Amino acid sequence: MKNIAPAIFPPNGIGDAKPTNQAVLDWVHEIGKLTKPENIFWCDGSERENEFLVAESLKQNVLIKLNEEKVPRSYLHRSNPNDVARVEKVTFICTPTKEEAGPTNNWSEPAETYSKLYGLLEGAMRGRTMFVVPYIMGPPDSPLTKVGFEITDSKYVVLSMRIMTRMGKIALERLGNDPKAEWNRGVHSLLDVDPDRRFICHFPQDNTIISVGSGYGGNVLLSKKCLALRIGSYLARTQGWMAEHMLILGVESPEGKKHYVAAAFPSACGKTNFAMLIPPAHFKGWKVTTVGDDIAWMEIRDGRLFAVNPENGYFGVVPGTSYKSNPNAMKSIEHDTLYTNVALTDDADVWWEGKDGPPPKHAIDWRGNDWTPDSKEKAAHPNSRFATPMRNNPALNPDVEKGEGVPISAIIFGGRRSDTVPLVYEAFDWTHGVYLGATMASETTAAATGAVGQVRRDPMAMLPFCGYNIGDYFRHWMDIGKRLTNPPLIFNVNWFRKGANGKFLWPGFGENMRVLKWIIDRCEQNGGAVKSPVGWLPTPHDLDLDGLEIDHKSVADLLGIDHGEWQKELAEHKKFFDSLGGVVPEELLKQREQFVARFAD
Numbered sequence: 001m002k003n004i005a006p007a008i009f010p011p012n013g014i015g016d017a018k019p020t021n022q023a024v025l026d027w028v029h030e031i032g033k034l035t036k037p038e039n040i041f042w043c044d045g046s047e048r049e050n051e052f053l054v055a056e057s058l059k060q061n062v063l064i065k066l067n068e069e070k071v072p073r074s075y076l077h078r079s080n081p082n083d084v085a086r087v088e089k090v091t092f093i094c095t096p097t098k099e100e101a102g103p104t105n106n107w108s109e110p111a112e113t114y115s116k117l118y119g120l121l122e123g124a125m126r127g128r129t130m131f132v133v134p135y136i137m138g139p140p141d142s143p144l145t146k147v148g149f150e151i152t153d154s155k156y157v158v159l160s161m162r163i164m165t166r167m168g169k170i171a172l173e174r175l176g177n178d179p180k181a182e183w184n185r186g187v188h189s190l191l192d193v194d195p196d197r198r199f200i201c202h203f204p205q206d207n208t209i210i211s212v213g214s215g216y217g218g219n220v221l222l223s224k225k226c227l228a229l230r231i232g233s234y235l236a237r238t239q240g241w242m243a244e245h246m247l248i249l250g251v252e253s254p255e256g257k258k259h260y261v262a263a264a265f266p267s268a269c270g271k272t273n274f275a276m277l278i279p280p281a282h283f284k285g286w287k288v289t290t291v292g293d294d295i296a297w298m299e300i301r302d303g304r305l306f307a308v309n310p311e312n313g314y315f316g317v318v319p320g321t322s323y324k325s326n327p328n329a330m331k332s333i334e335h336d337t338l339y340t341n342v343a344l345t346d347d348a349d350v351w352w353e354g355k356d357g358p359p360p361k362h363a364i365d366w367r368g369n370d371w372t373p374d375s376k377e378k379a380a381h382p383n384s385r386f387a388t389p390m391r392n393n394p395a396l397n398p399d400v401e402k403g404e405g406v407p408i409s410a411i412i413f414g415g416r417r418s419d420t421v422p423l424v425y426e427a428f429d430w431t432h433g434v435y436l437g438a439t440m441a442s443e444t445t446a447a448a449t450g451a452v453g454q455v456r457r458d459p460m461a462m463l464p465f466c467g468y469n470i471g472d473y474f475r476h477w478m479d480i481g482k483r484l485t486n487p488p489l490i491f492n493v494n495w496f497r498k499g500a501n502g503k504f505l506w507p508g509f510g511e512n513m514r515v516l517k518w519i520i521d522r523c524e525q526n527g528g529a530v531k532s533p534v535g536w537l538p539t540p541h542d543l544d545l546d547g548l549e550i551d552h553k554s555v556a557d558l559l560g561i562d563h564g565e566w567q568k569e570l571a572e573h574k575k576f577f578d579s580l581g582g583v584v585p586e587e588l589l590k591q592r593e594q595f596v597a598r599f600a601d
């Protein structure tokens with residue numbers, strides 16, 4: 001079998017940052033004995049290490065150097081075409097009982113799964129280098145911050161982890177020498193990138209992740225979906241905090257009044273765009289800043305929810321990103337960025353569908369083939385990605401490193417829905433808000449393999465990421481609500497509603513500031529709304545639409561509640577709850593009855 005990740009041999013002073021914690025050393029020894037690598041590379045996160053790894057990756061064609069003038073210090077990686085997205089059907093939660101994993105997760109018995117995975121890992125790193133990547137998730141002085149170690153045979157993973165986490169010595173220092181300290185064990189091997197030997201397995205009780213057979217970020221940057229969400233949500237429940245698939249943004253009024261908002265949208269539904277929003281000219285003096293674009297860890301303090309972003313970078317969807325849709329993302333990815341599966345132009349620049357300006361006359365597509373505007377294939381894969389450090393973001397919130405986090409005034413749920421769901425509405429209270437989150441749905445996207453555009457229920461945007469029984473997860477939300485004396489208000493948004501002509505009714509992107517402004521008004525108790533069966537709904541006069549070219553009919557359609565559509569929607573809620581087989585908390589079942597009753601009134 002071809003070795004797709006040949007070993008590299010660092011000079012003295014690189015790759016030798018061996019930890020002193022005996023528990024880590026024992027674990028690395030165990031995995032080394034199993035996988036039999038050529039050598040072990042202990043990462044320290046230094047600049048020198050990075051330069052060496054980049055140079056070796058260029059030699060082995062793991063990376064392609066991009067035009068230094070156009071995109072300085074940036075590289076392109078092409079993944080195997082069979083390996084371009086998260087694969088939910090081979091993602092497992094391995095709890096002692098199936099019930100603990102619950103009805104929405106694939107479950108696999110831990111002992112059998114370890115045995116199967118250890119079988120696959122036997123000798124898997126022969127002729128390869130085994131990298132040991134120490135990292136922390138969370139700002140260095142947050143009480144929520146976690147230490148993780150990822151063992152991997154992929155240089156691309158090491159280089160990405162360096163962007164996406166705080167990696168290297170900082171983690172060794174935080175862990176210290178206590179052999180009983182809590183830390184996450186992550187083992188990743190590319191094996192031979194065979195979809196039939198691809199598994200992403202989580203052992204929440206052991207704080208362990210094993211991922212084999214993939215090189216795609218969402219499956220192999222174990223800090224992100226695997227630790228910060230799946231294992232994170234499990235730890236959060238047992239430790240009394242929350243790990244959520246949410247962006248976090250700050251909004252500042254011209255008078256200097258600040259609010260923070262956390263928003264859960266499913267994958268590839270615009271979290272990064274919303275988190276980096278630039279208010280339109282009409283909102284002079286308003287400022288939006290990014291705390292995080294994908295994951296929020298939240299804890300209760302003084303009866304309020306405070307959030308930190310556990311990550312250090314953005315792993316965002318590239319196609320559609322432009323100066324029109326997201327100028328801050330464009331500025332972030334102009335340098336020091338690791339691209340995956342975008343197109344390469346003849347002058348070594350990057351290109352993708354939806355980038356500003358005309359397409360190049362010729363390029364190399366994401367698979368490495370010639371491409372012209374006449375080609376039938378897309379130049380960039382629809383789920384092509386950038387990994388870029390958050391410090392590149394011109395709108396980065398200055399408090400992002402604050403260990404205490406930022407106080408959350410509002411939680412927003414949102415999906416991609418062509419019909420039924422209004423542009424924005426507010427829950428009557430926490431329990432109603434939890435119901436809105438629990439029943440939210442969205443049209444599927446290219447972020448995961450499988451059909452695109454199908455409406456599926458995705459509770460709190462956590463369907464693929466909740467590391468335990470979804471019924472217990474709903475209950476955890478209810479319990480958190482009971483501990484909050486000053487809870488965030490909860491909203492639902494839908495930027496994607498379409499008119500009779502099949503076109504989007506709402507312009508989206510920066511114009512979402514108009515919706516955000518109403519949300520902030522509501523938090524300050526001065527935004528108008530009418531009571532509707534679904535929740536508090538703005539009238540067209542309550543939204544600041546000045547300077548926006550939109551006709552009255554579109555606004556009415558955006559805010560409209562079609563009783564026929566909602567009858568169907570509520571029937572879908574019932575079907576979904578029924579499909580969960582009795583795990584849904586009583587309070588939420590009651591919420592549905594009240595919802596139905598409000599429509600009958």
Ligand code: OXD
Nearest residue numbers: 086218267268294447
């Ligand atoms: C992501 C995802 O990559 O949700 O953030 O799939």
Ligand code: MN
Nearest residue numbers: 245267268294
């Ligand atoms: Mn995500």
